[in-house]
Amino acid sequence: MRFWTRWLSTLLGAGLTAILLLGMAGAGRAQAQTPSTYTVQPGDTLGVIATRFGVDLAALAAANALADVNLIEVGQVLIIPGGESGLPFAAARPGDSLADVAARLGITAEAAAALNQMEATARLFPGQPVRIPPDAPGDSNLRFGAVTNVLLPAQIVQGRTGRLAVEGRYPLSLSATFNGLPLGFLPAGESRQSAFLPTPALLGPGIFPVEIGYATGSGVVISRTFSVLVSSGGYDSQLIELPDGKGGLLDPEFTQPEIEKLYALWSVIDPPLRWSEPFSRPISLEYPTTSPYGIRRSYNGGPYASYHSGQDFGAPAGVTVTAPGDGIVVLAESLNVRGNTVLLDHGAGVFTGYWHLSEILVTSGQAVVVGDPLGLVGTTGLSTGNHLHWEMRIYGVSVDPMQFLEEGIGEWGVGSGE
Numbered sequence: 393m394r395f396w397t398r399w400l401s402t403l404l405g406a407g408l409t410a411i412l413l414l415g416m417a418g419a420g421r422a423q424a425q426t427p428s429t430y431t432v433q434p435g436d437t438l439g440v441i442a443t444r445f446g447v448d449l450a451a452l453a454a455a456n457a458l459a460d461v462n463l464i465e466v467g468q469v470l471i472i473p474g475g476e477s478g479l480p481f482a483a484a485r486p487g488d489s490l491a492d493v494a495a496r497l498g499i500t501a502e503a504a505a506a507l508n509q510m511e512a513t514a515r516l517f518p519g520q521p522v523r524i525p526p527d528a529p530g531d532s533n534l535r536f537g538a539v540t541n542v543l544l545p546a547q548i549v550q551g552r553t554g555r556l557a558v559e560g561r562y563p564l565s566l567s568a569t570f571n572g573l574p575l576g577f578l579p580a581g582e583s584r585q586s587a588f589l590p591t592p593a594l595l596g597p598g599i600f601p602v603e604i605g606y607a608t609g610s611g612v613v614i615s616r617t618f619s620v621l622v623s624s625g626g627y628d629s630q631l632i633e634l635p636d637g638k639g640g641l642l643d644p645e646f647t648q649p650e651i652e653k654l655y656a657l658w659s660v661i662d663p664p665l666r667w668s669e670p671f672s673r674p675i676s677l678e679y680p681t682t683s684p685y686g687i688r689r690s691y692n693g694g695p696y697a698s699y700h701s702g703q704d705f706g707a708p709a710g711v712t713v714t715a716p717g718d719g720i721v722v723l724a725e726s727l728n729v730r731g732n733t734v735l736l737d738h739g740a741g742v743f744t745g746y747w748h749l750s751e752i753l754v755t756s757g758q759a760v761v762v763g764d765p766l767g768l769v770g771t772t773g774l775s776t777g778n779h780l781h782w783e784m785r786i787y788g789v790s791v792d793p794m795q796f797l798e799e800g801i802g803e804w805g806v807g808s809g810e
C-alpha cells in the first residue's frame with residue numbers, strides 16, 4: 393500500500409514536471425534532448441554510461457573530476473559533457489536538500505524540483521550540480537567567521553573570466569585559490585575585496601574548488617572551500633601539420649626560454665588596476681577574426697594538449713595596433729616564437745600581449761593610454777602570414793580577451809578609483 397502510494401505520487405510528480413517543462417518550452421526555454429546529468433544505476437560502469445550517451449570515456453571522467461574510472465557509486469549524479477541544457481548550474485553544499493539550494497538562491501522549491509526533475513526534499517551530494525533559472529539571483533549570502541558575504545558565480549564558461557567578491561566585518565587579510573591558482577585581491581569598497589577567476593579553456597568541464605581564507609590577529613588562517621561549475625565553451629578542434637622543416641621550431645630548446653621570460657612577467661600581481669572601461673579593439677573593426685581564442689590544437693597528430701591562447705585578426709602588414717586600455721609596457725622586443733612582441737601590464741595581474749609585429753613602436757617601462765600605437769601588424773616569429781595575435785593573461789592564465797571588449801571593470805564590483 394505504501395509502495396503503491398509512493399509510486400502514484402511519483403507518477404503525479406512526473407506528470408506535473410512534464411506540464412511545467414511543456415509550459416517552459418512554450419516560453420522559449422526548451423531543453424536540449426540530451427540530458428546533462430545522469431544518476432548512476434546498479435550495474436552501471438563508466439564505460440557503459442559513456443557508450444549510452446555517445447561520449448568519450450576520458451571526457452566523461454574529466455567532466456566529473458574522477459581520478460579513477462572505477463570509483464562511481466549507485467545514486468551518484470554524473471555530468472554528461474556536451475549534454476548542455478543551456479541553463480546555469482549551482483553546486484550543492486554538504487547536507488543540502490534541493491529545497492535548501494533553492495532557498496539559498498532565492499528561487500522556489502517547486503521551480504527547482506521541476507527544472508531538476510527530482511523531489512524538492514531530495515538529498516544531494518556535495519558539489520552536485522543543480523539546474524537553476526538563468527535569472528536566479530545567485531548564491532549571494534555565504535558567510536563564515538568574519539566573512540559576511542561571498543559573491544561567486546554558479547558557473548563559469550571555459551576560457552572566460554569570472555569574478556569573486558568577499559565582504560568582511562572589518563578589513564580582512566584575504567587569500568584565495570581557484571583550483572590551486574593563487575588569486576589577487578583588490579579593494580572594491582569599504583568592506584569588499586574582489587578578485588578575478590580566470591578559467592583556462594582546457595579546464596573541465598566539471599566542478600572546481602575556490603578556497604577563501606583570511607588570517608586572524610593571532611595568525612590562524614580561517615578558510616572555507618566553495619564550488620564553481622566550469623561548463624563547456626564548445627571550442628572547436630584543429631589539426632596542425634607542421635612542414636618537416638618547421639617541426640623543429642616547437643623544440644623546447646627553441647620555445648622554452650621565452651615562455652619562462654614571459655611567465656616571470658605576467659605572473660606579477662601589481663595593484664592598482666590601471667584600466668576600468670571596457671577594452672577598445674586593438675585593431676580596426678575592418679580586420680576580422682581569423683582564428684578565435686580557445687580552439688584546441690593537435691600538432692602533427694599529437695594529443696589535443698594545447699589551445700589557441702589568443703585571438704587572431706587577419707590584417708596586412710603595417711596596420712597599426714593600439715593599446716586597448718591604459719597600462720605599462722613591460723616587454724617590447726623580438727622573441728623566437730612570438731616574433732616582435734609587446735606585453736602590457738594593466739595592473740592587478742591583468743596583462744595583454746601583441747605578437748608577430750613587423751615593427752614595435754613602444755619601449756619597455758613606457759606608460760600608455762587607450763588608443764596609443766603599440767606597433768604594426770606583421771608575420772615575424774613562428775607565423776605563416778600577416779596577422780595580429782592578441783593575448784590576455786590574468787594571474788598567468790590565458791583567457792578570452794573578447795569578453796573584455798564588452799565588460800568594463802566597473803561591472804565587476806572592483807574599485808574604479810585611484
Ligand SMILES: [Zn+2]
Pocket residue numbers: 683700702703704780781782
Ligand atoms: Zn594566434
